[in-house]
Amino acid sequence: MNDKNNPLLSVRNLTIHYITDDGLVKAVNDISFDLEKGKTLGLVGETGAGKTTAAFGIMNLVPDPPGKIISGEILINGKDILKLKKNESKKYRGKVASMILQDPMTALNPIITVGEQIAEVCRLHDKLSKADAYIKAAQMLELVGIPSDRIDEYPHQFSGGMKQRVVIAIALACNPQLLIADEPTTALDVTIQAQVLSLIGDLIKKYETSMILITHDLGVVTEICDKVAIMYAGQIVETGDLEAVYEHTKHPYTKGLFGSLPSLSAKAHRLNPIYGSMPDPTNLPNGCAFHPRCPNKMPACENRAPTNTELESGHFVRCLLYE
Amino acid sequence: MAKKKGQVRQIWRRLKKNRLSMFGLITLIIIVLAAIFADFIAPYPYDLQNYSVAKQFPSLEHPFGTDNYGRDIFSRVIYGTRVSLQIGFISLTAGALIGTIFGTVSGYFGGRTDTVIMRFTDILMSIPKVVLAIAIASTLGPGLVNAMIAVAISSIPNFARVARASTLTVRDQEYIEAARAIGAGNFRIIFRHILPNILAPIIVQATLGVGISIILAASLSFLGLGVEPPTPEWGAMLSAARTFIRDEWYMVLFPGLAIMLTVLALNLLGDGLRDALDPKLKT
Numbered sequence: 001m002n003d004k005n006n007p008l009l010s011v012r013n014l015t016i017h018y019i020t021d022d023g024l025v026k027a028v029n030d031i032s033f034d035l036e037k038g039k040t041l042g043l044v045g046e047t048g049a050g051k052t053t054a055a056f057g058i059m060n061l062v063p064d065p066p067g068k069i070i071s072g073e074i075l076i077n078g079k080d081i082l083k084l085k086k087n088e089s090k091k092y093r094g095k096v097a098s099m100i101l102q103d104p105m106t107a108l109n110p111i112i113t114v115g116e117q118i119a120e121v122c123r124l125h126d127k128l129s130k131a132d133a134y135i136k137a138a139q140m141l142e143l144v145g146i147p148s149d150r151i152d153e154y155p156h157q158f159s160g161g162m163k164q165r166v167v168i169a170i171a172l173a174c175n176p177q178l179l180i181a182d183e184p185t186t187a188l189d190v191t192i193q194a195q196v197l198s199l200i201g202d203l204i205k206k207y208e209t210s211m212i213l214i215t216h217d218l219g220v221v222t223e224i225c226d227k228v229a230i231m232y233a234g235q236i237v238e239t240g241d242l243e244a245v246y247e248h249t250k251h252p253y254t255k256g257l258f259g260s261l262p263s264l265s266a267k268a269h270r271l272n273p274i275y276g277s278m279p280d281p282t283n284l285p286n287g288c289a290f291h292p293r294c295p296n297k298m299p300a301c302e303n304r305a306p307t308n309t310e311l312e313s314g315h316f317v318r319c320l321l322y323e
Numbered sequence: 324m325a326k327k328k329g330q331v332r333q334i335w336r337r338l339k340k341n342r343l344s345m346f347g348l349i350t351l352i353i354i355v356l357a358a359i360f361a362d363f364i365a366p367y368p369y370d371l372q373n374y375s376v377a378k379q380f381p382s383l384e385h386p387f388g389t390d391n392y393g394r395d396i397f398s399r400v401i402y403g404t405r406v407s408l409q410i411g412f413i414s415l416t417a418g419a420l421i422g423t424i425f426g427t428v429s430g431y432f433g434g435r436t437d438t439v440i441m442r443f444t445d446i447l448m449s450i451p452k453v454v455l456a457i458a459i460a461s462t463l464g465p466g467l468v469n470a471m472i473a474v475a476i477s478s479i480p481n482f483a484r485v486a487r488a489s490t491l492t493v494r495d496q497e498y499i500e501a502a503r504a505i506g507a508g509n510f511r512i513i514f515r516h517i518l519p520n521i522l523a524p525i526i527v528q529a530t531l532g533v534g535i536s537i538i539l540a541a542s543l544s545f546l547g548l549g550v551e552p553p554t555p556e557w558g559a560m561l562s563a564a565r566t567f568i569r570d571e572w573y574m575v576l577f578p579g580l581a582i583m584l585t586v587l588a589l590n591l592l593g594d595g596l597r598d599a600l601d602p603k604l605k606t
Contacts, residue, residue, distance in 0.1 A: 059504055065434075087508075094505035101504070106497040111519050120515075121505045170505060 007034035008210050009058070009178055014072030016050075016057050019065065023282040027053040029234040030072075032308070035227070037177070038208040042221035042242075044257070045231030048278050051214045052102075054231070055180045058212070059099055060089045076178065095125040098176035100200075102183045104164035108155040114166045115141070115151035121173045140169040144199060161192035165199065172203055179204060179211045185220070197224060218261060222246065230254050233279055233289035240315030250317045252296045288320065296321055337599040344595020350588035358404040365398035370553040378571050387577040390560075391567060396574065399555040400581050406467070406556045407585065410540040410549075411533045414474035418536075419529050421475070422482025427521070429483065430490030431513055441487065444480040452477045456539050460548040470549040474536045485528045489521035523600040530593035534586035541582055557582050 012032050018025035028050040035041050043051050056062045058074055060081050073080050081092055093099075101107040108117060118140050119133035128136060138148035144165040155163055164184060171179060181200060185193040201224040204211050213225060221228055222242065229239040230253065238251040249255050256274035276293035279285055285292055291301040298320060306320045338344060357364055373393035381388040387396035429440040447455065459473035493499065494517065502516050541558030543549035550556040552563070557578040564574035 061500075061503060090506045090508055092506070093503070094507075099501075099504040101497050101501055103497055107501045109498040109502070109516055109520070112516075120502075120507070124506055124511075167501070170501070 006036075008037045008077065009035040009212075010073075010075040011054075011058065012073040012075065014054065014057055014074060015070040016053050016062055016067060017070050018053075018067050025066075025281045026284055027067075027234055027281060028057060029284075031229075031231070031234075031236045033227075033229055033236060033239055035178075035210050035212065037210055038204075039226045040204065040211040040213060040224055041227045041229060042225035043212055043214045043229050043231060044216060044218060044221060046216065046278055048281065049231040050234040050281075051231055052182055053234075055099065055182050055212065055214055058178075058180060059093055059097055060084065061093070061099075091125065094121050094176070095174050096176055097178040097180065098171040098174070100164075100167055100171045100179065100181040100184045103187045104160055104167050105187060107167050108163055110155055113152050113154055114158070118166070118170050118173055121170055125174045136173065137169075140173050141166070143172075143203070144169045160188055161196060164188060164192075164196050168196070168200060168203070172207070172209070175207055175209075177210060179209050180214070181211060182214045183216070184213075185215075185217075193220075200224070218257065230257070233284060234281065235289060235318060236316075237290065237318045238316065240312075244312065244315040248312075248315070250311060250315075250322060251319050252294045252321070253290050256293075256295070288318075334599045338595050341595040341598060343591045344599075347588040347591030347593075347595065350584060351592060354404055354585055354588065355408065357401055358408050361401045361405055365395070365401045367395040367398045369399045369402040369555045370394065371398075378567070378574075380571075381573055388571070388573045390564065390574050391571075396560075396577055399560060400557070400577050403555040403557045403560065403578065403581065404585075406550055406554060407537050407540065407582070410467070410471050410474060411537040414471040414540070415478055415529060415533050415536045417471070418475040418478030419482050419525065419532070422479040423486040423518075423525055425479070426483035426486025426488075427490045427513055427517060430487035431494055431509070431517060437487075440483065444483045447477070447480040448484075452535075452539060453542055456543055457546065457548060460543050465548050465551050467550050467554070470540055470543050473543065473548075474539050477539065478532055478536060481532065482525065482528060485524050486521060489524050490517055493517050493520045527593055527597040527600065530589060530596055534589040534593070537586055537589075538582065 014028055014031050016028040018027055031054060033041065043054065045051050053062065053067070057069060060074075062069055069082060072082075074082055076096060081089065084092060108114065115134060115137045118137035119130070122128045122133040122136045123130070134151075138151050141148045141151055146162060146165055155166070158166065168184075184200065185196055188196060197220060200211070203209070213221070215221060225242055227239070227241055228245045229236045230245070230251065231237070232253050238245055238249075238254045245254065249258060253274070259272045260274060262268065262271055274293055279289055279292065287300075287302045287304055288294070288306050291297050294301065301320055304320065306318045306323060308316050308318050309322050310316050311322060371394060373389075375393065376385070376389050377391055377393040379385055379389040385395050385397065387400060389395055390399070425440050425444070429437045450458075455477045456473040459476055460469055463469035463472060499512060499516055502512050507516070540549055541556070541561070544556045544558030545562040547562065550559055552559060560578040561575055564571070564578070568575050
């Protein structure tokens with residue numbers, strides 16, 4: 001409980017909506033979590049659960065319009081980054097918090113050499129001279145396992161896995177305290193995935209960086225995360241330490257997620273999916289957002305939204321079953 | 324840095340394969356050289372009047388003949404190259420710069436900025452280019468600089484359109500988002516990440532635009548709104564010679580040919596550049 005009092009990142013009641021012509025998209029609804037220094041949080045959820053929007057919120061990069069942060073606080077070292085002025089938040093991005101985007105194929109500018117792109121961060125934040133930044137870029141390349149003599153090459157001369165390494169080098173070049181990795185491995189094939197993940201894992205351990213790993217791969221989470229947060233329809237339905245969530249799964253949705261994974265030991269002819277599909281975020285159901293698909297549905301679920309309930313220390317569940 | 328040269332070389336290699344654009348390029352180089360070395364090439368000063376040889380048919384002494392004041396047309400065409408290229412390139416560069424910046428800003432920020440800038444270019448575009456240029460030139464009065472201003476302003480909307488359209492496709496690329504995520508500001512994103520990426524269509528537009536600007540400038544001079552005599556300008560020469568077209572046709576022919584050849588060379592080169600710069604045709 002000690003480090004709980006002083007987390008690096010503390011998100012409080014964050015709500016982000018997109019105001020579009022087709023209606024109000026409630027992308028992120030009232031999420032709260034803490035992340036301590038050097039720890040890794042896995043943010044898991046289906047497509048459209050609001051994971052990426054939450055990440056953009058933490059970077060203070062929600063596209064406005066149509067996005068709007070309705071309420072909430074994002075405290076980093078006790079400072080609310082949503083209240084930063086424009087040029088302050090420029091200094092914050094890349095220096096304090098950094099982001100790895102989903103698709104390395106398009107995250108690099110095709111007409112600038114990779115070296116220059118890494119050097120750009122260093123020049124923006126650490127005010128290095130051009131020559132120093134170039135040296136730093138070469139070091140970063142070596143660090144992510146790319147020979148530094150490829151520094152003058154263009155992104156199209158690299159393979160997907162290599163590009164993602166470059167993106168990681170850019171993200172880590174200024175030694176950020178918080179790294180947000182938005183599905184860093186979805187665009188890569190499986191062997192490269194494992195390499196990239198272990199690279200990220202090693203680097204954040206080395207620099208004691210905190211990380212939020214966005215993924216929908218529950219297996220990946222067990223490999224590098226300390227904590228897990230399961231998102232559904234813009235809410236965190238269950239969060240806690242890796243063990244608590246994996247071993248003492250409480251929320252019906254989380255149970256459904258684990259249940260839908262094929263197992264090596266048990267023979268099964270068919271996978272066990274969670275029936276139904278994600279609700280339309282412009283038109284969330286009343287009460288608990290999960291009730292139309294929930295196997296443990298009670299009559300009250302249709303009317304009353306569950307609140308965050310702490311079952312044991314640090315293990316929160318948002319379900320009426322446990323209230 | 325070595326790689327950058329490699330890219331240029333690749334474009335050059337692709338351009339070289341295109342015979343027509345090489346023809347355009349060589350012609351253009353000859354025209355530019357003629358403009359630079361006009362003092363050495365032209366056998367007579369452009370304003371030397373000699374009534375004893377007025378209206379002479381082309382001969383060895385006067386390869387393009389002489390006009391009604393006895394001035395050597397060949398010398399005047401050569402000197403005219405200077406004026407035309409000057410107007411063409413300077414006014415186009417100015418128009419391209421302003422138009423590109425407006426277009427990029429408009430496309431990047433979108434929303435109200437976009438609406439204001441684009442409606443303004445719509446207004447400019449709704450007026451035919453020549454009419455617009457005439458209106459501006461007649462307001463400012465004749466003269467070389469005023470003609471340039473008129474041509475520059477009327478070329479702005481094209482560049483704004485092209486730049487905006489390209490910016491829109493580049494703006495939502497993930498690397499722009501990535502640039503924002505590392506803390507780059509709007510100014511930096513526009514000039515470092517967007518502009519270089521949209522340069523290819525703008526270069527093509529510029530090469531094709533120079534030709535149009537030269538014609539526009541010649542039209543202004545033809546109407547008496549451009550360069551003032553005795554400065555030799557192709558449009559003005561055409562205008563002055565058109566009364567003699569029945570008997571002394573060579574007086575109109577050569578300045579006309581000069582305009583045609585220059586614009587043709589520029590257009591051929593522009594077409595070739597468009598193909599060479601198109602990354603989809605990369606092999």
